Amino acid sequence: MKTLFSLISFMLFSFACFSQEQTNYNITVPQENGKVVFSDTIQTKLSKAEMQHLICNWLTESFLPKQTPISVDSIQGLISCRPIQYLEIEKKALYLFAIYMRYSFVFQFQDNRCIASIRNINFIEYENVRDSGGKYESDDLISAERIMIEKKYRRNFVSDACEKITKAAVDEIKSILDSAADVLEDN
Numbered sequence: 001m002k003t004l005f006s007l008i009s010f011m012l013f014s015f016a017c018f019s020q021e022q023t024n025y026n027i028t029v030p031q032e033n034g035k036v037v038f039s040d041t042i043q044t045k046l047s048k049a050e051m052q053h054l055i056c057n058w059l060t061e062s063f064l065p066k067q068t069p070i071s072v073d074s075i076q077g078l079i080s081c082r083p084i085q086y087l088e089i090e091k092k093a094l095y096l097f098a099i100y101m102r103y104s105f106v107f108q109f110q111d112n113r114c115i116a117s118i119r120n121i122n123f124i125e126y127e128n129v130r131d132s133g134g135k136y137e138s139d140d141l142i143s144a145e146r147i148m149i150e151k152k153y154r155r156n157f158v159s160d161a162c163e164k165i166t167k168a169a170v171d172e173i174k175s176i177l178d179s180a181a182d183v184l185e186d187n
Helices: 001-016 047-061 127-133 144-149 160-184
Strands: 038-043 072-074 078-081 084-092 095-110 113-125 139-145
Touching: 038 160, 047 072, 047 095, 047 160, 084 160, 095 127, 095 160, 113 127, 113 144, 113 160, 127 144, 139 144, 144 160
Parallel strands: none
Antiparallel strands: 038 113, 072 078, 078 095, 084 095, 095 113, 113 139
């Protein structure tokens, strides 16, 4: 009888750890032709070449891991890269809800103006990357549109998974765009 009581107590404790409060997230997700696209126009007094130099240095020295390639087209005034970010959504005593976000980060330079955009956003379940030693397949990619617009992603033991991922992603993207703006505005 004591064992049965202990088992029931453990199960109740486990369910309490996994239960989630329903929260109403009211997050606006910017779209361009049905695709999730975040962008920011940064006004500056810098020349096109100065902006490109500063952004390249920031990307390679501070923002990107060493193995992430950068594409630079000085003639058209474009810099792009395809980073992957770890987002820890929720952490409980017995549970971790995390996801990776992969996206295209594009800078377009014009006279005294830089347009920074984050597009082609996909998510990869944390377990898929962790269990495969950091590698993933294209089948593992979940589009931002599926999660952030259509709300068609479910996760065991996580209520409001789409909303939680959307909030974490939007917060991270805003922080990234703010950091890029700081690089150009501080000079």
